[in-house]
Amino acid sequence: MAKLFGNLNLVLGVGIALAILIMLAFAPYSPVNLNSVFRWLHVFFGILWIGLLYYLNFVQVPLMPSIPAEQKGAVTGHIAPKVLFYFRYAALFTVITGLVVAWASGYLVQALSFAGVGAVALIGVGMWMALVMAFNVWFIIWPAQKKILGIVEASAEEKAAAAPRALIASRLNTLLSIPMIYCMVSANLG
Template sequence: MANILGNLNRALMVGGILLLIVALAFHAPDIASDPANWANWFLRFAHVLCGILWIGLLYYFNFVQIPTMPKVPAELKPAVSKYIAPEALFWFRWSALATMVLGLAIAGSPPQLYLVEALTFQAPYRLIGVGMWLGIIMAANVWMFIWPNQKIALGIVEGTPEAKAEAAKKAMLFSRTNFVLSFPMLYCMVTTYGLAR
């Protein structure tokens, strides 16, 4: 068991196989009779999975890494900045992009087709539209502000000590902005189908 679960790629493969077994066991007739509808549900699953990774890492940065780094002894900080943070930021930025793209694909594909209506806040899609715009802003923050500044702060891109400190501050502020926006964004996403839209 440790041989399988001790390796991330093997654990992912086992999870994928279990997902396939469950999908076929419970939805084989749906897949066969209405593949477009099932594909839309699968897009939703992928959107939520990527969103969990993205927002989970956002919360890791804001609840764990940012508050803990000042307490880490100077000789141990390179372990975080050279190994942990770059890897976490890799998954953070790509899961942000995947979450946004999958969400837009869901809204723009049959049977939904509410992308334009949601993005322009037309009834009954105003609530999901707010959530979509918050998600788009958050994903843009990741790629346009957090990641470029983190590259400088972590030394991936050359910078003076002053430039690194300034970039770390900017990255933290945009990360905190996303942290704050995540609450109304998640509310809009989760309650869209249970409340009046």
């Protein structure tokens, strides 16, 4: 057991295999198709993305000022770069899988153009919030964090200017995540 649970890649592989077995076992009751597989992936990546967003905003960022200076390097040099890797790729894959679900369900254009009504309009609002959030991740937060963490060269002034930009974009994402989640779960499009 220790070998299984001590290896994250093995745990993920077993989890995926178990999910596939469940999909196949229940296929007569819940068809396995492009839409159902991408919905599952969309939920997985969405949980990873928003979970890391909340970790950063509720735990890491608020605690950084109280961490002793000699220990900050462990966070900024090791933890934060790994968190930000999973954070930005979870955002990317959440958006891609969500767009595939909307396309496979036949409402992509209606939702993005607000041409739909009711649930399609609601999901469109959620989709646009997610797109703004993903833009923030890739084009505001990540470039700023690369400077802050020393991944790219930056002067002290550039690092100081990058910190509030990253914080505002991250807090905007936290703000948008709350109504975005409501839109996604309440639209309930099959």
